[in-house]
Amino acid sequence: xxxxxxxxxxxxxxxxxxxxxxxxxxxxxxxxxxxxxxxxxxxxxxxxxxxxxxxxxxxxxxxxxxxxxxxxxxxxxxxxxxxxxxxxxxxxxxxxxxxxxxxxxxxxxxxxxxxxxx
Amino acid sequence: xxxxxxxxxxxxxxxxxxxxxxxxxxxxxxxxxxxxxxxxxxxxxxxxxxxxxxxxxxxxxxxxxxxxxxxxxxxxxxxxxxxxxxxxxxxxxxxxxxxxxxxxxxxxxxxxxxxxxxxxxxxxxxxxxxxxxxxxxxxxxxxxxxxxxxxxxxxxxxxxxxxxxxxxxxxxxxxxxxxxxxxxxxxxxxxxxxxxxxxxxxxxxxxxxxxxxxxxxxxxxxxxxxxxxxxxxxxxxxxxxxxxxxxxxxxxxxxxxx
Amino acid sequence: xxxxxxxxxxxxxxxxxxxxxxxxxxxxxxxxxxxxxxxxxxxxxxxxxxxxxxxxxxxxxxxxxxxxxxxxxxxxxxxxxxxxxxxxxxxxxxxxxxxxxxxxxxxxxxxxxxxxxxxxxxxxxxxxxxxxxxxxxxxxxxxxxxxxxxxxxxxxxxxxxxxxxxxxxxxxxxxxxxxxxxxxxxxxxxxxxxxxxxxxxxxxxxxxxxxxxxxxxxxxxxxxxxxxxxxxxxxxxxxxxxxxxxxxxxxxx
Numbered sequence: 120x121x122x123x124x125x126x127x128x129x130x131x132x133x134x135x136x137x138x139x140x141x142x143x144x145x146x147x148x149x150x151x152x153x154x155x156x157x158x159x160x161x162x163x164x165x166x167x168x169x170x171x172x173x174x175x176x177x178x179x180x181x182x183x184x185x186x187x188x189x190x191x192x193x194x195x196x197x198x199x200x201x202x203x204x205x206x207x208x209x210x211x212x213x214x215x216x217x218x219x220x221x222x223x224x225x226x227x228x229x230x231x232x233x234x235x236x237x
Numbered sequence: 238x239x240x241x242x243x244x245x246x247x248x249x250x251x252x253x254x255x256x257x258x259x260x261x262x263x264x265x266x267x268x269x270x271x272x273x274x275x276x277x278x279x280x281x282x283x284x285x286x287x288x289x290x291x292x293x294x295x296x297x298x299x300x301x302x303x304x305x306x307x308x309x310x311x312x313x314x315x316x317x318x319x320x321x322x323x324x325x326x327x328x329x330x331x332x333x334x335x336x337x338x339x340x341x342x343x344x345x346x347x348x349x350x351x352x353x354x355x356x357x358x359x360x361x362x363x364x365x366x367x368x369x370x371x372x373x374x375x376x377x378x379x380x381x382x383x384x385x386x387x388x389x390x391x392x393x394x395x396x397x398x399x400x401x402x403x404x405x406x407x408x409x410x411x412x413x414x415x416x417x418x419x420x421x422x423x424x425x426x427x428x429x430x431x432x433x434x435x436x437x438x439x440x441x442x443x444x445x446x447x448x449x450x451x452x453x454x455x456x457x458x459x460x461x462x463x464x465x466x467x468x469x470x471x472x473x474x475x476x477x478x479x480x481x482x483x484x485x486x487x488x489x490x491x492x493x494x495x
Numbered sequence: 496x497x498x499x500x501x502x503x504x505x506x507x508x509x510x511x512x513x514x515x516x517x518x519x520x521x522x523x524x525x526x527x528x529x530x531x532x533x534x535x536x537x538x539x540x541x542x543x544x545x546x547x548x549x550x551x552x553x554x555x556x557x558x559x560x561x562x563x564x565x566x567x568x569x570x571x572x573x574x575x576x577x578x579x580x581x582x583x584x585x586x587x588x589x590x591x592x593x594x595x596x597x598x599x600x601x602x603x604x605x606x607x608x609x610x611x612x613x614x615x616x617x618x619x620x621x622x623x624x625x626x627x628x629x630x631x632x633x634x635x636x637x638x639x640x641x642x643x644x645x646x647x648x649x650x651x652x653x654x655x656x657x658x659x660x661x662x663x664x665x666x667x668x669x670x671x672x673x674x675x676x677x678x679x680x681x682x683x684x685x686x687x688x689x690x691x692x693x694x695x696x697x698x699x700x701x702x703x704x705x706x707x708x709x710x711x712x713x714x715x716x717x718x719x720x721x722x723x724x725x726x727x728x729x730x731x732x733x734x735x736x737x738x739x740x741x742x743x744x745x746x747x748x
Contacts, residue, residue: 125532153663155530155693156736157729182666225667227675360545361583364576365597365647366569 127158131165138169144176145169151183159183163190184223188212196222198231249470256448257440260375263368269375277380282388285341289388290395292337293330297396298403300325305408317408318415319422321400326393326423326431327486332479334392335438338385339471343446346381347467350374350450351460359451374451378443385439393431426493430486437478445471496521496655496687497542502551504537511537513711514551519704521654524681524688526698528733529708535691536580538708539657542689543577544568555655573601576653580660582640584632584647591628594647601651617646621676638669645676655687656680662694670694674701695736699723707733 124132130150137145147166151159163186170177181187187194188208195205196219204214212223221229301321308314353359353373362369397419405412446467453463497519504512511534519525527535540546541553544560553560555571563571576597584593594614598605618625621642632640641661648656658677662670674694678701681688692698698705699719707715707722707730715722715730723734 125530127531149664153531153660153693155528155733156695157732158531159693160736182664182670184667222667225671227668227672229668231668356581357579357583358585360540361577361579361644361647362585362596363545363565364543364572365651366572366601367596368565 127154127161130154130158130162134162134165134169138173138175141173142175144178147177147179147181149181150179151181151186159186166190198222252452253444253448256451257378257444260370260378260447263370264375264379267368267371269371269379273372273376274379274383277376278384281342281346281377281380282384285338285384285388286391288337288341289334289392292334293392293395294399294402296330296333296392297321297325297399297401300329300396301400301403301408305404305410314408314410315414316418316422317404317410318401318418319420321404321415322397322419323423323427325396325400327427328479328483330393330396331389331431331434331438332475334389334396335385335434335442335475336472338388338438339442339446339468339475342381342385342388343442343467343471344464346377346443347446347450347453348460348464350377350447351453351463354451354453355456355459369451374447378447381443381446382436382439385442386435389435389438390432393435424490426486426490430482433486434479434482437482438475441474441478442471445474496523496556497689498552498554499538499541500552500554502541502548502553504534504541504546504548511711512548512551515708515712517706517713517716519687519689521687522681522685523703524677524690524701526702526705527689527691527708528693528695528698528705531693533708534711535708536659539577539659539689539691542655542657543575544571545577569601573651574653575655575657576648576651577657578645578648578659578661580663582632582637582644584640584644586632588631589628590630590632590635590643593632593643594628594650597647597651613650614646617649620649620680621646622672638665638672641665641669641673645673649680652684653686655689658688658690658692660691660693662692662697670697677701695733699734 134150150162150166154162166177166179167190169175179187179191188211191208193205194208194211195202196211197203198218204211204216204219206214211219214220217230220226221231301317304321304324305314305317308317308320350373359369359373362372401412401415404410404415449463449467449470453459499515499517501514501516502512503510503514515538527538529535537546541548541560542555544563544565548561551561555575558571560568560571584590585596588596591614594617595610598610598613614628615625618628623639623642623646627635627639627643632643635643656677661673661677665673674697677688677690680686681701690698690702702719704716704718705722706713707727709729715725715727717725719734722730725731725734
């Protein structure tokens with residue numbers, strides 16, 4: 120039964136359930152939130168492997184920058200209801216937009232916190 | 238398999254009764270905030286009034302129509318008022334209205350408590366030096382019991398009105414006739430039965446909803462489960478209680494009149 | 496300050512804690528890490544008495560809690576505060592009433608003026624403006640709710656703070672705000688902090704000690720440096736994760 124298996128396994132099951140019909144595109148909502156690093160890595164590897172094997176388009180929402188930048192072809196930074204920037208991981212990392220810079224570096228002070236939209 | 242079901246049932250029932258006792262003891266020892274109770278009665282009871290009135294009047298009307306059918310065959314339509322009212326307040330009325338309340342009031346309360354449980358609000362309250370039974374559960378349970386009781390009584394009264402209305406406008410027995418017949422056939426034991434059932438059903442809904450919500454397990458799925466179980470267990474226990482009270486009442490009635 | 500001696504805890508057929516033992520010293524920041532679902536939160540709940548062990552001893556500030564009643568635990572809860580994973584704010588109360596909840600419940604004799612003061616003081620610490628006080632939890636963002644929940648615990652001036660996954664689900668900026676706060680509180684107020692977290696990078700940055708849990712016991716216990724060079728396979732795996740930060744933050748120390 121579901122409650123008898125571990126959280127990590129449940130996550131993998133959830134992914135299996137989404138992929139079983141071999142869709143062309145998959146949407147992932149924060150797949151690694153609250154997972155320990157080892158299980159996180161397993162999930163990300165799984166996502167990557169499935170994407171490659173079945174040529175899927177993947178849209179992934181996350182706060183985990185490390186993995187996002189690692190895995191993604193393109194990254195979009197959402198702010199104030201719109202994408203402030205979309206580009207390759209390198210482009211975002213080197214962007215000069217102050218909000219984006221603060222976000223990536225995780226600075227406590229900056230335009231994001233000043234505007235009080237937090 | 239069957240044994241497991243029975244064991245689970247007994248355990249759940251026992252746990253619910255113990256929980257009810259804990260709440261009663263807490264209130265007896267430490268009291269409860271009256272303003273919170275009044276708040277709950279408003280939120281739970283007052284807002285369910287329109288639905289109850291509607292349900293009650295329809296139940297009364299349906300019983301009048303049904304009984305009228307049988308009485309017509311015997312040429313005994315004069316008894317419609319008394320008989321329909323008796324059946325409505327003694328049996329059908331409390332049960333059907335309680336069913337409706339178990340969904341509106343019971344499920345709502347257990348969902349609210351279940352959500353508080355799974356989002357750790359109940360734990361947080363304990364850590365902040367407050368007894369969640371006194372602060373959260375007791376006002377709600379009292380609110381549900383009082384609201385259910387009052388709503389049931391109102392529902393029954395409206396049911397009589399519904400029977401009367403359908404009788405006047407549809408069945409050909411005047412409202413006056415309908416009412417005049419009531420004291421002849423509706424004994425005090427019927428009225429008492431209706432009141433006792435209203436109270437007992439209220440307690441059942443309150444105790445089960447609060448216990449299930451309080452003991453909900455992790456996550457959103459846990460809340461869904463607890464609401465489902467609340468609905469099912471409340472319905473079943475209402476029926477069982479109805480049977481028990483009806484039997485005792487009938488026995489009493491016989492005893493008194495033989 | 497906090498000591499577990501051979502604590503065993505079982506849920507149904509699942510044995511979550513299997514004779515776990517460890518010590519936490521006053522003023523330390525200790526991170527508890529391990530695979531998801533392994534019982535880390537359960538440890539925190541034992542420290543604050545939300546759960547009792549099936550066997551073994553739980554010592555907090557020189558008192559053994561496993562048989563304490565709710566009333567006896569009240570004294571502990573005045574000195575040990577827990578910050579939950581969810582904000583766990585009470586929806587029907589204003590932010591002010593939420594933050595003042597504990598202090599009113601535990602010290603009902605305290606004058607309202609003093610309560611106001613205590614609440615306002617903590618707002619500043621958490622970058623919250625006083626105009627949130629009149630609002631309700633549903634009107635605030637998740638990040639703000641988390642900070643309010645922290646304020647609620649801090650207002651009692653506990654000597655020990657328990658954090659259950661404080662940064663899970665938060666974006667990088669909020670994550671660092673919270674981490675920074677844990678660090679500052681521990682240093683400035685000499686608060687002992689026990690943090691259950693998956694944020695390895697944060698652990699490396701601010702923890703004095705790290706406890707790695709596996710199979711219901713502590714399998715590795717040491718400073719961040721110890722853990723990074725540990726012989727324990729699992730520890731090495733966990734720590735490798737922390738070092739792989741591609742777009743990292745500056746050192747907070």
